[in-house]
Amino acid sequence: MIGKSPIGDWVESAVNFLTVHAEGFFEGLSTILEAVVNSFTWMFQLGPFWMLIAILTIIAFIVGRWSLALLTGIGLLMIVWLGYWEATILTLSLVLTSTVLSILIGVPLGILSGTINGVSKVLRPLMDFMQTMPAFVYLLPAVILFGLGIVPGIIASVIFAVPPTIRLTDLGIRQVPQDMTEAANSFGSTPWQRLWKVQLPIALPTLMAGVNQTIMLSLSMVVIASMIGAQGVGTEVYRAVTQLKIGQGFEAGLAVVLLAIILDRFSQRLIKSNHARH
Amino acid sequence: MSILSVRGATKIFGTQEKQALELLKQGWSREKLAKEKQATVAVNQVSFDVQEGEIFVIMGLSGSGKSTLVRMFNRLIEPTSGEIWIKGQDVAKLNSSSLRQMRRQSIGMVFQKFALFPHRSVLENAAYGLEVQGVRKSERMEKAMEALRLVGLEGWEQKRPDELSGGMQQRVGLARALANDPDILLMDEAFSALDPLIRRDMQDELLDLQQKMKKTIIFITHDLDEALRIGDRIALLKDGEVIQLGTPEEMLMNPADDYVERFVEGVDLSKVLTAAHIMRRPETISVDRGPRVALQLMRDIGISSLFVVDRNKKLLGVVTGELASEGARRNQSLQEVMITDELPLVSPDVVMNDLFALSGTAKLPIAVVNADGRLLGAIVRGAVLGALAGHVPNADNQAAPASVQAEGAHESELPLTITAEGGVER
Missing domain, CATH: 3.40.50.300 (P-loop containing nucleotide triphosphate hydrolases)
Known part of the structure; x- marks a missing residue:
């Protein structure tokens, strides 16, 4: 007979260790992230709701002409009509915060992984792990380290959503034709110059596809994170589910879907306009 | 060096x-x-x-x-x-x-598949090498423009590389390498x-x-x-x-x-062999000799014309047997009787392919001269076709166009000239 595995115990003691010894770090991080989310929410609520919708619609028109503008305008109005405007603003702030964080972490890691084979060998299985481990599992250590609220939600969604950005940045860097890096080298570029002036611009469309996926994944995770107190539309969905309110659940779910479609089309559009400039 | x-x-x-x-x-x-x-x-x-x-x-x-x-x-x-x-x-x-x-x-480098940067304009591509050196923008754009002008791409500098044809793209590649000088x-x-x-x-x-x-x-x-x-x-x-x-x-x-x-x-030999390969030693006469010497010389060698050269072996004209005997009758100098217009002249690096037309129509032997007008050799009728058939007169002495162009590289091929003493020497 094989005894019960001790892995669970190890993870628990690791988390406990961190709680005790790195409390200051986690508190500081917590404060920063909360401030970021709050400033997003504050920014979105500067004016009345129709003003924000108007501004976003205009931006949509600039980025993607009529189809995107219509989708954005009507979609957001519909969210208002469904009664989830406030909650959606909060969710959007969470998604944006975790996306920004994912880009800040994911792009440099992706560059390293695309440049150094050793890094990619370590990161690859780690990312497989991060993506296939059921998302709920991240919530527990996040709660223990950061307490209930929006911050563990963000942390969990970053862990869940960062892999596509890393993977596709890696891919983008690797896909830069060899003769272009050779050309950059042959004219005496420093490694930084090569990265900024040649590799990253050429990898950008691929990288952006990764960011698009990261946005979608963090939205889905933010909804789940409502279980640990990350406020937003997810909270409404969660409440409806626990109270077996089918209609309310559907409406809240619809708001999530609308937000998801708008975010997706927006980021897709940005990728395409990037392509067009090439 | x-x-x-x-x-x-x-x-x-x-x-x-x-x-x-x-x-x-x-x-x-x-x-x-x-x-x-x-x-x-x-x-x-x-x-x-x-x-x-x-x-x-x-x-x-x-x-x-x-x-x-x-x-x-x-x-x-x-x-x-x-x-x-x-x-x-x-x-x-x-x-x-x-x-x-x-x-x-x-060191500049030009690549087989051009390797231009797709996100940069033609001008920015050409300026890349200067950019990484930290050259000021106005200066590097100016130099890049100069390089583009050199390869004939003026007016295309704001295009993206993929808007250009393959040949033009490689010109950009060349300009990018040249801009660094x-x-x-x-x-x-x-x-x-x-x-x-x-x-x-x-x-x-x-x-x-x-x-x-x-x-x-x-x-x-x-x-x-x-x-x-x-x-x-x-x-x-x-x-x-x-x-x-x-x-x-x-x-x-x-x-x-x-x-x-x-x-x-x-x-294809006709694209490779040049005038320098198939030319022969020219029969010449110094311009200060008289028509009678020319006639005598032609009779001795058994040919119908001579190249007239000065002391520096510079080609002045051609004298034929008829002209020489007429000159001898009228007591004229060689200078007066020689043909100077429309001499068939080629430079030593002209390939045979381009010699066919000339050798078909020329009535006089074709003179091979270098940039300074010095006579290096003569191509007689039949030599062009002979060479194509595999008979290359200069194959044994390794006359190479590149070296013939070099000043005085092949002393052995200097034209035969009559010296003041009347003897014939090389």
């Missing part, structure tokens, strides 16, 4: 480069190394010197190691061993910042991706540019015709080794071994 000296340059690909190198030095064959050590000897102990201002062609089939070799010159590929001297520095031993400096200032230009199969006609144009333009800019060009190609057209000297590479190095003519006339011979077999 040699600007690039390669000494024993060797590149082995494999996990144990150094060990494989030792084994190679102990006399292991390429095959044995590949089989037992999984080491590929791409370049094997290559040594040569490239002279300043020449177009040095490295030719070989794919897999012969030519691209690896050229990448060792600017260390895009690290040599396993050997020395590469450029301007008094061994590139193989430079640290990374000196290497960068060398790449920025001394490097001493050495490495061209890795630079024209191989282009259509044949555009390729010819680019070759011609490269030769023009070379005339103007006097850069040292190291040109990689697998195409013998291309090598013969543009190369001052050619190094033929096989299995990573130089198996023959010489002028295009030497390659054709004296192939070093069967491999070279097979390589050069299919060459």
Whole structure:
């Protein structure tokens, strides 16, 4: 007979260790992230709701002409009509915060992984792990380290959503034709110059596809994170589910879907306009 | 003066480069190394010197190691061993910042598939090398513009590379390399991706540019015709080794071994042989002689015309038997009777292909003269066709157009002249 595995115990003691010894770090991080989310929410609520919708619609028109503008305008109005405007603003702030964080972490890691084979060998299985481990599992250590609220939600969604950005940045860097890096080298570029002036611009469309996926994944995770107190539309969905309110659940779910479609089309559009400039 | 000296340059690909190198030095064959050590000897102990201002062609089939070799010159590929001297520095031993400096200032590179940066305009592409050096924007744009003008791309500077045709894209590649004003230009199969006609144009333009800019060009190609057209000297590479190095003519006339011979077999001679190859020693007379001397000389040699030259062997005209005897009757000087208009003249590097028309219509022998008007030789009727049939009069004395162009390189070919004493000497 094989005894019960001790892995669970190890993870628990690791988390406990961190709680005790790195409390200051986690508190500081917590404060920063909360401030970021709050400033997003504050920014979105500067004016009345129709003003924000108007501004976003205009931006949509600039980025993607009529189809995107219509989708954005009507979609957001519909969210208002469904009664989830406030909650959606909060969710959007969470998604944006975790996306920004994912880009800040994911792009440099992706560059390293695309440049150094050793890094990619370590990161690859780690990312497989991060993506296939059921998302709920991240919530527990996040709660223990950061307490209930929006911050563990963000942390969990970053862990869940960062892999596509890393993977596709890696891919983008690797896909830069060899003769272009050779050309950059042959004219005496420093490694930084090569990265900024040649590799990253050429990898950008691929990288952006990764960011698009990261946005979608963090939205889905933010909804789940409502279980640990990350406020937003997810909270409404969660409440409806626990109270077996089918209609309310559907409406809240619809708001999530609308937000998801708008975010997706927006980021897709940005990728395409990037392509067009090439 | 040699600007690039390669000494024993060797590149082995494999996990144990150094060990494989030792084994190679102990006399292991390429095959044995590949089989037992999984080491590929791409370049094997290559040594040569490239002279300043020449177009040095490295030719070989794919897999012969030519691209690896050229990448060792600017260390895009690290040599396993050997020395590469450029301007008094061994590139193989430079640290990374000196290497960068060398790449920025001394070596430009042009790539087979252009390797232009798609996100940059044509102008920004051409300015790239200056940009990484930190040259001010206005200055680098100006220099890049100048380089674009040089390759004939004025008016296209704001386009993206993918809006240009292949030939134009490679001009951008050339401009990008020239904008830095490097001493050495490495061209890795630079024209191989282009259509044949555009390729010819680019070759011609490269030769023009070379005339103007006097850069040292190291040109990689697998195409013998291309090598013969543009190369001052050619190094033929096989299995990573130089198996023959010489002028295009030497390659054709004296192939070093069967491999070279097979390589050069299919060459169209009419595109390769030049006036210098098929010309003969001209029969001449000094202009201060009289018509009677000319007549006597013609009778002695048994020909119907003579080239009239001055003391410096400069061609002044042609005198025929009829004109000479008429001049003798009227007591005129040679200067007065000789034909000076519409003499059939060619320079020594004109290829035979371009000689056909002239040799078909010319009534007088064709005079081969250099840029200063000095008479180098004569092409008599039948010589052109004879050469095509395989009879090359100068094959044995290795007359090469490149060297004939050089001042006084071939004293033995100076025209036969009558000296003041009336004797005939060379």
